[in-house]
Amino acid sequence: MKKILTTHKVSLATLLSILVSVSVISTLLILAISTYHLTKESLTSTYLALNYSKVEKMSHSVDSLFISMRTHLESTADFLERREEMTDQEIHEQLELLRSSSGYFNSLSWVDEMGIIRVNSPGGIGLEGTKIISGNTKDVLDARMPMLTTPYVGPSNQLLILMSHPIFSKDGTYRGIIGGTIYLQKENALNQILDNEASDNSGSHYYVVGPNGILLFHPQSQRIGENFDEHSLVRKIEEGQSGKEIATNVIGVSMLSAYSYVPEAGWGIVQQTPYSFVENLLLVELQQLLMRALVPFLLLLLLSIFIARKLAAPFNRLGTLVNQLAEGKPILQSEKEVLKEAHWNREADLLTKSVGMAFETIERNNQQLTQSAQTDSLTGLLNRRNLDEVLSVWSEEGRLFSLLVLDIDYFKSVNDTYGHQVGDQTLKMIAETLCTVSRKNDLCFRYGGEEFVILLPDTDSLSAYNVAEKIRRKVEKTSYIPNEILTVSIGISEYLKQTDSVTELFGFADSALYTSKVEGRNQITISSN
Structure with a gap:
């Protein structure tokens, strides 16, 4: 230990600076750690609450939309039941009015009790007269009750759902269904709701899953149709639950997640914010904290350095000048003036005068050597x-x-x-x-x-x-x-x-x-x- 202290000299200015720095840095670390944990909890709770509020509003909007869709289908079915004498053309006009005025459905059809498509809106695609013998539409027709199908891929290779309402005659005879198709990747009232601020710059986004865990909506449209059934949040939605928690998504990224069940459709909406976004906010907060503490820290450090250097200044200056002289470095005029200063310390004053005399002699010799090395001795020109x-x-x-x-x-x-x-x-x-x-x-x-x-x-x-x-x-x-x-x-x-x-x-x-x-x-x- 004694050998180490002897070989490794520590200046007074350095020692005081180190002590002040260690004290301030320790205080800053404690403050930063405390701030980090408190802010982390606050931000996590805040974003979970914001996501849950948003997903609840979205769920309510979608649920209300499906209720409105069903109400319009029911009203149309009741209207047709009361007017059994209407021709197919008149029914087509009624369905076209509902489709174009509401924007709910991409298409509307009347399928009679035999499974024949009697009317389709919009027309002109050649479906009238086609008989339904299998598939989701056949299942809905046979059920003879209001239904909303799970999402399926239709004949147009598009993911869609079918909402239907049965039609009966006045004497109770079954006349078929009125069915409205909603394409999940085309323009309609549902997509207008879902496309509204689906994602933002923070990485927050929401997605919609069906009752079987199939992805129905996502900001990355190419992912629609993926199966999320194994995700823990999706299983909770399938059980009719709503809530918020920190969860890992299907690609292993930790997310602040909120989820809400849509009763009318049996769907679920999930709103997520990357946990990394909160961590980035925490880093910004810590940086701001450190920046605010930087000025007082620097002032305190400068004060300690100033006091220490005042104590050791005469010896430090002389040591620096002697080292520069020994290494052959140029000495500034301001530094030369130091050798002429008088010091309150007798030893420092004596040493300064001795070094000053030695320096003048060495500098005079150096100038003569430099002049000889750079000029022609005869003409005085550069050589x-x-x-x-x-x-x-x-x-x-x-x-x-x-x-x-x-x-x-x-x-x-x-x-x-x-x-x-x-x-x-x-x-x-x-x-x-x-x-x-x-x-x-x-x-x-x-x-x-x-x-x-x-x-x-x-x-x-x-x-x-x-x-x-x-x-x-x-x-x-x-x-x-x-x-x-x-x-x-x-x-x-x-x-x-x-x-x-x-x-x-x-x-x-x-x-x-x-x-x-x-x-x-x-x-x-x-x-x-």
Whole structure:
């Protein structure tokens, strides 16, 4: 333990920050857990109640609709019983009136006691005169009582139900049935009720099952006809129950479910909301809670850090500066000022002064070394090493620039005639000319011997030519050596337009310089590559 504490140092600021953070985070965790469970129970109860309220209203609407349908069929049957003398055409008109005015049924038929379809509305589909010998319609006909069939697939391959009412003559003789078909996947009054907000963005939806567990309505219409008989909620509906609970649907997803029995039809309506939606709401609530607590937490943390740093500030600042110095990192001017500050702590003040003196000595030496590494000792211009660094950066940036390679004509004769001391002085003076004539952002380098390089940022070769011409004229008109006229030859190349290779760029400029030399010197040539 002692070894660990010795090797792993903990600053005072860090220690206080950790203590405050642990305290606040522990409090937030307790609050978050409590809020989570309370909100979870509240949201679960709320959505179960909302779903149950909705499903009860839906169940009542569907039940009322079926009662109204049956009433209309019964009234039509009574009307026909009292008017036995009506012709088939008159009965067709009566059924067509009921179908078109109510919107309850997709079709209406009168099937006589022999099973022959006497009248069908809408007409024109060739069913009149057809005899029913089997199937659901035959069962209804034989029952001689009001009925509502379970859903079945009709001759049109559509899922439908048949609601019927018997017709008797005045003397009690059975005359057949009036039957109304309701297609579960076509437009009618039932589907208008069921299609109303069947689902929403939360994933909530409802579906309808028949007495045998067959899915009669679902927002995903392709699922209609599936058998839900094994689902626990459907079994409860088949027993005539209504209620609400958390249940797992047929694909294993936990849902907040409410279900209601429709007595008139023997159907069930189930309203469900994914439990994951409530969990997402809980997450949003927790996020809001944490966001509300974040500001006080940060303020408390900042206060603890501020107090701790005030206590350890002198030593921390000196330690940071010494580390930066040891790693060779640049020291900002504001950080240097720290070394001049007086401290109330005697040890900190003494240490600061000692470090300050050492820092000044090291910085002075570093500046001398840096200057020597980046500049030409004779001319004071940037040297070849610095040139390579600038070219590397500009090429990586894909920056437009032009390169001028400049050579002093017949400079060897200057050294041979006047000596190297005069030659060196001449190089210095020409370097001053380059710096004076070139633009503010242009960079001048001594490349070696009597050769110089100028980089012109954001400049094409034509604009670079204008700068080069000013330099050429200035050199030609300046008296560097009494009774001697010096001239320069210049080659120009342009980055990106001619090449994206720095090596090739130099080659093009050198070739252009060579052309200037061959064609008589004291000339400027733009590379044609």
